[in-house]
Amino acid sequence: MSIVFINPGSGPVHGATVEQATQNTAMFVLDLGARHLPVANAERRHEADYGDGRFAFEITMADGRSIEIQMPGLPVEQVRYLGKDDQNIWDFPRLYVDGSSWVWNFALGSCEPEDEDD
Structure with missing residues (x-):
């Protein structure tokens, strides 16, 4: 018998809250800025929630692009996978x-803009 994992971390996020997702989105915006991807605005879009512990936000980039983020509502240290040695990618839920x-x-x-040469 074989076990196949497709997109681990993409299932429901149990125990999630909109308050935590809002805090996570604020951190995500800061991380985008640190990558020289400035954000003009981040707005909650409750009507677009997936309903599985992820909460919808529309991020408007400084260059005018609009990006929908479905943010898990768990504490940021359980969501913010940065590839550090003490982090196991299998333990982190996915954002959409x-x-x-x-x-x-x-x-x-x-969230980076598409290369114009492609």
């Missing part, structure tokens, strides 16, 4: 960025 699932550090990268 415009419908695609990513762990935190890759979600940040997915």
Whole structure:
């Protein structure tokens, strides 16, 4: 018998709160800024919630792009995967960025503008 994992961390997020998701989104915005991806605005979009412990936010980038983030509502240390030695990627829930699932550090990268040469 084989076990196959597809997108670990993409399932429901039990015990999540909108308050924690809001705090996580604020940290995500700071992390984007640290990558020289400035954010003009982040706004809660309750009507777009997935309903599985992730909460919707619309992030408007300084360059005018709009990005939907589905942020898990767990404490930030349980969501903010940065690839550190003491972090196990399997333990972290995924964020959804415009419908695609990513762990935190890759979600940040997915917010970069598309290369105009592609």
